[in-house]
Amino acid sequence: MTLGTLVLLRHGESEWNAKNLFTGWVDVDLTAQGEAEARRGGELLREHGLLPDVVHTSVLRRAIRTSQLALDAADRLWIPVRRSWRLNERHYGALQGKNKKQTLEEYGEEQFMLWRRSYDTPPPPIADGDEFSQADDPRYAALPPELKPRTECLKDVLGRALPYWYDAIVPDLLAGRTVLVAAHGNSLRAIVKHIDGISDEAIAALNIPTGIPLRYDLDPVTLRPVTAGGQYLDPAAAAEAAAAVANQGR
Numbered sequence: 720m721t722l723g724t725l726v727l728l729r730h731g732e733s734e735w736n737a738k739n740l741f742t743g744w745v746d747v748d749l750t751a752q753g754e755a756e757a758r759r760g761g762e763l764l765r766e767h768g769l770l771p772d773v774v775h776t777s778v779l780r781r782a783i784r785t786s787q788l789a790l791d792a793a794d795r796l797w798i799p800v801r802r803s804w805r806l807n808e809r810h811y812g813a814l815q816g817k818n819k820k821q822t823l824e825e826y827g828e829e830q831f832m833l834w835r836r837s838y839d840t841p842p843p844p845i846a847d848g849d850e851f852s853q854a855d856d857p858r859y860a861a862l863p864p865e866l867k868p869r870t871e872c873l874k875d876v877l878g879r880a881l882p883y884w885y886d887a888i889v890p891d892l893l894a895g896r897t898v899l900v901a902a903h904g905n906s907l908r909a910i911v912k913h914i915d916g917i918s919d920e921a922i923a924a925l926n927i928p929t930g931i932p933l934r935y936d937l938d939p940v941t942l943r944p945v946t947a948g949g950q951y952l953d954p955a956a957a958a959e960a961a962a963a964v965a966n967q968g969r
């Protein structure tokens with residue numbers, strides 16, 4: 720049996736990436752550069768003959784718009800779409816809206832990195848009345864309180880993303896489809912951690928660049944990657960951009 724191909728795509732640069740602010744579930748748009756990155760991602764898909772049959776996105780506009788710009792560039796805007804909050808960026812709790820450089824200076828390197836990249840230490844929860852809270856956001860109105868986060872660590876993200884991975888994405892792969900997942904730095908880190916079997920410690924050093932498709936061919940029995948870490952369609956640009964993500968705040 721042959722499995723379909725998985726393509727992971729982090730949204731292009733967002734307005735808050737450009738301003739160096741913690742974003743999480745705040746629904747900011749792409750910058751002009753982010754739009755260009757998304758189109759370039761779609762061109763890379765077309766150049767590699769990697770044409771998606773179905774797309775899964777989060778419910779945040781930076782991922783939705785990235786998927787549309789990329790699919791338009793690949794002439795695949797017509798394919799079926801599924802969206803889920805389970806692919807959202809990690810909820811950044813009380814850090815949402817805070818500047819990364821200022822946070823680093825105020826709390827120091829160790830605390831900053833614990834909040835930003837540790838597997839199981841979430842930032843402090845956001846208050847419901849905070850201007851950057853999603854407590855009253857209608858798109859999450861159907862979620863019961865215990866599922867609606869006020870903060871998340873990467874472990875929490877993996878916990879809420881895995882049901883979607885097995886219930887929605889894996890069935891598409893088993894049907895032989897080329898599956899595009901347009902999502903976020905930390906929701907994609909959670910999925911990559913799972914499929915590549917990366918340890919809780921090692922995942923801290925893994926960063927995903929914006930707008931560059933990451934291809935995974937998975938073994939049909941184990942669902943493990945044939946090539947560990949997958950293959951970026953533009954590896955040189957991906958390495959440079961991932962290093963820039965790692966250095967945010969400095």
Ligand SMILES: O=C(O)[C@@H](CO)OP(=O)(O)O
Nearest residue numbers: 740741742743808835904
């Ligand atoms: O702010 C965020 O939501 C994320 C992604 O942009 O940032 P970080 O890479 O610091 O986890």
